[in-house]
Amino acid sequence: MGTAPFFYGGTVATTGKVGYTRNRNRHSAPVCLAAGVKNTGTGVLRLPGDRKSKKDDINRTGKVNWMEQSVSHALAVTAAKGRLLGMDMVHRAASGHIGGSLSAMDIMTVLYFHVMRLDPARPQDPARDRFVLSKGHCTPALYPMLALRGFFPAEELKLFRSIKGTLSGHAEMGQTPGVDMSTGSLGQGISAAVGMALAGKADGKSYRVYTLLGDGEIEEGQVWEAAMAAAKYKLDNLCAIVDVNGLQIDGATADVMPSEPLDKKFEAFNWNVIPVDGHDLDALEAAFVQAAECKGRPTVLLAKTVKGRGVSFMENQAGWHGKAPNDEQYEQARRELAAALAELEGGASHE
Amino acid sequence: MSEKIATRVAYGETLVQLGKEYPNLVVLDADLSGSTQSAMFAKAFPERFYNMGIAEANMTGVAAGLAACGKMPFTNSFAMFATGRAYEQVRNSVAYPRLNVKIVGSHGGLSVGEDGATHQCIEDYALMRAIPNMSVLSPCDANEMRCAVRALVNYDGPAYLRLGRLAVECVTDAIPGYAFRWGRGCVLREGGDATVIAAGMMVQMALKAAEILAAEGISVRLIDMHTIKPLDYELVLKAALETRCIITTEEHSVIGGLGSAVAEFVSEHCPVPVVRHGVYDTFGRSGKAQDVLETFGLTPEGVAEKVRQGLKLKRD
Numbered sequence: 001m002g003t004a005p006f007f008y009g010g011t012v013a014t015t016g017k018v019g020y021t022r023n024r025n026r027h028s029a030p031v032c033l034a035a036g037v038k039n040t041g042t043g044v045l046r047l048p049g050d051r052k053s054k055k056d057d058i059n060r061t062g063k064v065n066w067m068e069q070s071v072s073h074a075l076a077v078t079a080a081k082g083r084l085l086g087m088d089m090v091h092r093a094a095s096g097h098i099g100g101s102l103s104a105m106d107i108m109t110v111l112y113f114h115v116m117r118l119d120p121a122r123p124q125d126p127a128r129d130r131f132v133l134s135k136g137h138c139t140p141a142l143y144p145m146l147a148l149r150g151f152f153p154a155e156e157l158k159l160f161r162s163i164k165g166t167l168s169g170h171a172e173m174g175q176t177p178g179v180d181m182s183t184g185s186l187g188q189g190i191s192a193a194v195g196m197a198l199a200g201k202a203d204g205k206s207y208r209v210y211t212l213l214g215d216g217e218i219e220e221g222q223v224w225e226a227a228m229a230a231a232k233y234k235l236d237n238l239c240a241i242v243d244v245n246g247l248q249i250d251g252a253t254a255d256v257m258p259s260e261p262l263d264k265k266f267e268a269f270n271w272n273v274i275p276v277d278g279h280d281l282d283a284l285e286a287a288f289v290q291a292a293e294c295k296g297r298p299t300v301l302l303a304k305t306v307k308g309r310g311v312s313f314m315e316n317q318a319g320w321h322g323k324a325p326n327d328e329q330y331e332q333a334r335r336e337l338a339a340a341l342a343e344l345e346g347g348a349s350h351e
Numbered sequence: 352m353s354e355k356i357a358t359r360v361a362y363g364e365t366l367v368q369l370g371k372e373y374p375n376l377v378v379l380d381a382d383l384s385g386s387t388q389s390a391m392f393a394k395a396f397p398e399r400f401y402n403m404g405i406a407e408a409n410m411t412g413v414a415a416g417l418a419a420c421g422k423m424p425f426t427n428s429f430a431m432f433a434t435g436r437a438y439e440q441v442r443n444s445v446a447y448p449r450l451n452v453k454i455v456g457s458h459g460g461l462s463v464g465e466d467g468a469t470h471q472c473i474e475d476y477a478l479m480r481a482i483p484n485m486s487v488l489s490p491c492d493a494n495e496m497r498c499a500v501r502a503l504v505n506y507d508g509p510a511y512l513r514l515g516r517l518a519v520e521c522v523t524d525a526i527p528g529y530a531f532r533w534g535r536g537c538v539l540r541e542g543g544d545a546t547v548i549a550a551g552m553m554v555q556m557a558l559k560a561a562e563i564l565a566a567e568g569i570s571v572r573l574i575d576m577h578t579i580k581p582l583d584y585e586l587v588l589k590a591a592l593e594t595r596c597i598i599t600t601e602e603h604s605v606i607g608g609l610g611s612a613v614a615e616f617v618s619e620h621c622p623v624p625v626v627r628h629g630v631y632d633t634f635g636r637s638g639k640a641q642d643v644l645e646t647f648g649l650t651p652e653g654v655a656e657k658v659r660q661g662l663k664l665k666r667d
Contacts, residue, residue: 126420126421130419130420132416172448173419173448174448174449180419181415181416181444181448182443182444182447184443185439185443185444187408188408188412188439188440188443188444189412190412191408191409191411191413191415191416191440191444192412192413192415192419192444193416194409194412194413194416195412195413195414195415195416195418195419195420195424196416196417196419196420197416198401198413198416199416199417199419199420199421199422200420202377202398202399202422221408222406222408222409222412222440225403225404225408225409226409226412226413228404228406228409229403229404229406229409229413232404233401
């Protein structure tokens with residue numbers, strides 16, 4: 001690990017003032033930072049267009065915490081890039097699931113650029129952390145992360161859903177570097193993740209297994225079969241994340257099939273439950289640390305999100321679950337996403 | 352003919368043997384370990400046995416995850432649930448990524464007996480055969496089962512193995528030169544008038560049918576087709592060319608199983624009569640296994656009658 005340009009070769013300091021340790025002990029390997037972060041060699045992280053006047057720069061104690069801010073800021077930049085790439089992919093392919101990908105992009109960014117121990121040069125490394133995209137249709141969130149992380153050239157993204165490419169509509173192991181399990185049929189990924197965690201326990205390995213589910217997906221009974229099994233085997237090396245965007249193809253989950261209270265359901269299945277704002281990068285990081293620290297139980301992050309996050313006319317619209325924008329819509333969506341990225345990068349235009 | 356032993360028992364014993372040789376072999380069951388005989392493995396290797404409860408879909412997916420991390424999982428349930436309840440998990444989580452998971456379905460066919468139609472799986476060959484990447488095995492006796500399980504661990508990929516509930520006669524160990532080869536049928540008896548291709552315990556029935564027919568002056572070749580997929584096309588073609596009449600027999604629906612596989616191939620490559628013997632698009636029913644089998648014509652006489660029917664269709 002540590003050879004890719006966006007790896008930071010040292011450890012990241014923390015003030016501890018946000019109530020958790022960012023640099024966990026288990027991270028003996030270099031902590032991976034977001035794409036675009038440069039190591040200045042002085043221990044100070046510089047970001048393109050780093051600014052120091054935002055409200056976010058000030059932590060809860062009221063003190064400015066540059067280092068913390070830099071990491072989160074870098075992740076925010078990466079997530080913004082991911083959204084742009086995902087939008088490009090779906091528009092070019094004229095198909096794909098953009099709504100749930102935009103809702104999951106921040107979660108995916110924190111996982112791929114901060115939490116998971118991965119080596120893009122060795123995608124089959126037995127010691128790697130595993131990720132299973134149980135909501136397997138949200139490849140417009142997964143593939144940009146894999147490309148930005150260096151598993152394959154970003155050029156490949158242009159062949160998303162194309163017969164000429166390797167990036168299938170739903171995730172495929174064996175075909176796409178970095179994909180640990182073939183998914184797409186809802187409810188099945190979490191079972192595979194349970195199996196991976198079980199294997200890790202059996203072999204005394206330290207890798208962790210992450211799986212992302214949709215809040216519509218959990219209507220599948222298999223999810224709860226898997227939840228029981230994970231608790232039975234005390235899989236504290238397993239962390240599920242439910243992307244609670246409240247919408248599924250036919251409308252609001254509350255109307256199609258009410259699944260709340262999700263926290264009480266998972267608690268009743270003997271899981272460690274952490275509700276979290278799925279767009280708050282700091283909160284997500286903290287939640288993943290808490291998950292890793294929980295022993296004897298699997299953890300689920302109930303990540304409250306906005307479907308279509310980042311594009312005004314897609315937000316909270318079930319209709320954008322699996323629809324590609326037309327040229328006009330795409331231009332507007334791209335303008336909005338590019339503006340968000342530009343703002344993060346300090347005014348540099350990405351148009 | 353020697354000992355009578357159920358193929359599921361031979362399977363359970365062999366699994367324990369293989370467990371000693373293959374440290375990555377793990378076994379999962381869905382609350383039927385006493386029936387599927389995976390309990391033997393559970394006793395010998397408790398740390399490598401996972402009882403997943405009555406949740407076949409999850410069991411299959413968990414096996415996929417274990418395989419993705421280098422384990423060699425055998426999942427166990429009744430054929431009905433292993434292939435029916437968890438069909439789509441087998442398809443999408445196991446076969447599609449071509450993971451090294453062995454799906455084992457015990458109590459296949461009507462010989463489940465008293466439990467009745469809900470538990471009498473007559474579609475498992477069809478379901479599993481239709482899935483790309485899947486292999487389908489249905490050994491006829493204990494000797495063949497031991498060979499098949501060993502072959503399974505030496506095969507890197509998804510496969511389905513059917514086990515039978517009833518104790519059946521061991522026939523293959525008495526055949527001179529018998530050797531189990533993956534994807535290769537075994538000629539148990541030579542003959543020139545017609546060829547019977549059988550799987551599972553219909554092999555024993557077909558052997559008896561051949562005796563009945565021999566007394567009538569009809570010479571029947573018998574192929575034990577333990578591997579239904581990949582089918583031994585060479586052997587089927589040879590039989591079609593040389594005997595010009597084929598009868599298939601299986602403890603399974605005539606739709607989609609061994610009979611279909613043979614008929615599909617023969618009709619495209621060497622059209623001769625193919626008469627399928629099995630369960631004729633109907634559910635089974637509750638009763639003592641022997642009574643159920645007789646009611647549905649899964650008997651030596653049932654096979655013999657189909658051979659006579661085939662011979663009437665045969666052209667020179």
